[in-house]
Amino acid sequence: TLQCKENPTIQREPYNTQRTLQCKEIPTIHREPYNTQRTLQYKENPTIHREPYNAQRTLTVLVVNPVPVNPVPVQVDPVPVTLSHDPVSVTQVVPGLQVVLWSLQVHRVLPQWLAQPDVILRDIRRNLVAVGAVQGLSPATLKKLQDNGVTSFFPVQAEVVPAVLECVAQGLLVGRGGYRPRDICVSAPTGSGKTLAFVVPLVQALIGRVVCEVRALVVLPTKELAQQVCKVCALYAEGSGLKVVMLGGQKSFAAEQTSLAEQRGGKWKSLADIVVATPGRLVDHINKTPGFRLDLLRFLVIDEADRMIDSMHHSWLGQVTKAVFRAGSGSEGSSVFRRSEPTHITAASLSPPQMPLQKLLFSATLTMNPEKLQQLGLHQPRLFSSTHSGPAPSAGPASAKSQERFNFPEGLTEYFVPCTLSKKPLLILHYILHMKFCPLLCFTNSRQAAHRLFLLVRLFGGVEAAEFSSRLSTAERKHTLRDFQHGKIQLLICTDAAARGIDIEGIKCVVNYDAPQYLRTYIHRIGRTARAGKAGVAFTFLLDVQRNSFLKMVEEAGSAGIKKHSVKHQLLKNMAPRYETTLKELASAIKVSYLQANTLHPYE
Ligand SMILES: Nc1ncnc2c1ncn2[C@@H]1O[C@H](COP(=O)(O)OP(=O)(O)OP(=O)(O)O)[C@@H](O)[C@H]1O
Numbered sequence: 001t002l003q004c005k006e007n008p009t010i011q012r013e014p015y016n017t018q019r020t021l022q023c024k025e026i027p028t029i030h031r032e033p034y035n036t037q038r039t040l041q042y043k044e045n046p047t048i049h050r051e052p053y054n055a056q057r058t059l060t061v062l063v064v065n066p067v068p069v070n071p072v073p074v075q076v077d078p079v080p081v082t083l084s085h086d087p088v089s090v091t092q093v094v095p096g097l098q099v100v101l102w103s104l105q106v107h108r109v110l111p112q113w114l115a116q117p118d119v120i121l122r123d124i125r126r127n128l129v130a131v132g133a134v135q136g137l138s139p140a141t142l143k144k145l146q147d148n149g150v151t152s153f154f155p156v157q158a159e160v161v162p163a164v165l166e167c168v169a170q171g172l173l174v175g176r177g178g179y180r181p182r183d184i185c186v187s188a189p190t191g192s193g194k195t196l197a198f199v200v201p202l203v204q205a206l207i208g209r210v211v212c213e214v215r216a217l218v219v220l221p222t223k224e225l226a227q228q229v230c231k232v233c234a235l236y237a238e239g240s241g242l243k244v245v246m247l248g249g250q251k252s253f254a255a256e257q258t259s260l261a262e263q264r265g266g267k268w269k270s271l272a273d274i275v276v277a278t279p280g281r282l283v284d285h286i287n288k289t290p291g292f293r294l295d296l297l298r299f300l301v302i303d304e305a306d307r308m309i310d311s312m313h314h315s316w317l318g319q320v321t322k323a324v325f326r327a328g329s330g331s332e333g334s335s336v337f338r339r340s341e342p343t344h345i346t347a348a349s350l351s352p353p354q355m356p357l358q359k360l361l362f363s364a365t366l367t368m369n370p371e372k373l374q375q376l377g378l379h380q381p382r383l384f385s386s387t388h389s390g391p392a393p394s395a396g397p398a399s400a401k402s403q404e405r406f407n408f409p410e411g412l413t414e415y416f417v418p419c420t421l422s423k424k425p426l427l428i429l430h431y432i433l434h435m436k437f438c439p440l441l442c443f444t445n446s447r448q449a450a451h452r453l454f455l456l457v458r459l460f461g462g463v464e465a466a467e468f469s470s471r472l473s474t475a476e477r478k479h480t481l482r483d484f485q486h487g488k489i490q491l492l493i494c495t496d497a498a499a500r501g502i503d504i505e506g507i508k509c510v511v512n513y514d515a516p517q518y519l520r521t522y523i524h525r526i527g528r529t530a531r532a533g534k535a536g537v538a539f540t541f542l543l544d545v546q547r548n549s550f551l552k553m554v555e556e557a558g559s560a561g562i563k564k565h566s567v568k569h570q571l572l573k574n575m576a577p578r579y580e581t582t583l584k585e586l587a588s589a590i591k592v593s594y595l596q597a598n599t600l601h602p603y604e
């Protein structure tokens with residue numbers, strides 16, 4: 001009998017910190033002096049929810065140099081083993097055997113909720129569902145959808161809208177069957193309609209509220225995205241009495257404070273039901289705005305969730321959670337429903353009922369890494385996904401990363417364009433001027449590169465171009481996006497500031513002028529086209545040195561196939577003389593702009 005004990009200092013699971021794995025070899029060890037390595041497997045019950053990220057362990061026993069037959073069974077003392085991804089080796093000298101080496105290796109097995117999601121069909125056009133056929137929608141919601149021209153739901157909406165509505169079918173306090181509602185995670189391709197999948201049920205759930213309090217909070221990574229989602233919320237809340245407030249720094253801090261709460265009769269009253277915010281601004285208001293309370297928050301929507309998890313080092317979620325379960329907050333005195341941070345479920349903890357906080361996560365590239373998702377403290381999560389999970393990520397972060405697979409929009413065609421550094425500007429001009437790919441969204445890897453390319457295209461002439469990056473002020477960025485949307489700009493040269501979530505109708509072509517370094521970046525960039533079931537093309541310019549690794553990355557990620565698109569040298573040749581002149585003009589333009597920048601900001 002071999003026994004190993006887990007190190008009791010493992011903190012991740014509050015109520016079960018030590019286990020004993022017992023493995024018995026059958027028959028006893030002395031039968032095989034020539035076969036010195038065996039694998040014993042101990043499988044954990046996969047239904048155990050307390051431990052979402054590792055459900056299977058392998059104990060490998062290596063018996064070195066066994067002595068001849070010894071009929072007495074070998075008893076090995078329990079040895080504490082710290083759980084880790086790498087095999088942990090322990091050496092013991094055991095009577096009857098010279099040395100026993102054994103190791104405990106953790107095999108990461110995806111928990112059931114991640115391995116077997118509710119499937120979202122990918123093909124939007126062929127899987128539209130008439131809104132009237134979707135369960136749980138109120139007549140007011142149906143009317144609103146009709147007014148906004150939505151007659152059918154996209155697959156993600158047809159799955160997620162009823163699932164959220166089911167959680168509030170018995171009111172905001174309890175979910176289905178009287179239980180705390182499960183958190184919901186949604187992984188569906190770019191442009192598949194995730195925004196309406198949460199806006200519609202949120203508005204319907206809150207429409208009957210009596211007192212105005214912040215009950216829904218939507219957090220997004222950038223101002224532009226927050227503004228876009230805020231617009232959709234406002235559109236669906238219009239006429240319902242629900243108030244939607246945006247906190248993203250578009251207005252001054254004081255103006256945002258005024259829109260959140262006001263003092264009446266010596267008491268603070270909320271002026272917002274739904275708040276759409278960027279994390280930084282949100283935390284500022286939590287800490288500095290009197291009357292801004294989250295202690296009745298019912299829904300926390302985290303859009304672009306994988307990116308928001310990456311920004312967790314700023315601890316915005318911790319601040320939100322603190323505000324949600326703030327002890328001694330105003331509502332505690334006035335409400336019969338006290339609120340405390342959920343811990344173990346006991347009969348006492350369920351009475352009186354308290355307002356549950358339900359988290360809804362959305363992304364086109366939602367991480368399937370349970371350890372990352374763990375940071376969000378999800379409650380019995382339910383996953384809706386259009387991606388079929390691959391094999392469980394094996395040990396170690398590197399291998400887990402390389403196996404990530406995502407779904408690409410159905411109508412997207414991907415190409416790579418072999419090129420050299422000097423040919424890239426000519427190629428982009430060729431795409432616009434000769435191939436008439438307009439409007440064209442072009443991504444570079446830095447704001448300097450975007451600016452240089454913008455100057456070059458402008459000097460070359462014949463193309464209405466603009467740049468979009470952090471070089472521009474918020475107002476300039478807003479105007480640029482609007483002009484692009486209205487067709488006044490043919491070529492928008494941008495950084496990854498425009499890669500996520502931005503929804504501009506009519507973009508038929510995306511060009512990765514600089515190949516993206518990360519798969520997620522690629523997926524979000526190319527996802528600016530082929531939205532809402534429409535067709536679109538994406539080109540990626542690849543230098544020879546980038547080619548193999550990039551193509552491997554894209555293929556492994558689940559791309560339907562990336563084709564080669566070569567542009568004949570002859571086609572670019574005609575533009576070459578003008579291009580040479582432009583390059584010279586560009587050199588002096590950059591010099592001038594550098595000198596100007598240094599005169600204006602001599603210390604930068
Ligand atoms: N049921 C529908 N009928 C018609 N158009 C819709 C419907 N649902 C969404 N759309 C449109 O589809 C487009 C894409 O939707 P949305 O921006 O919500 O996609 P997304 O999944 O959030 O994309 P991303 O991952 O890039 O953020 C929007 O222009 C939206 O108005």
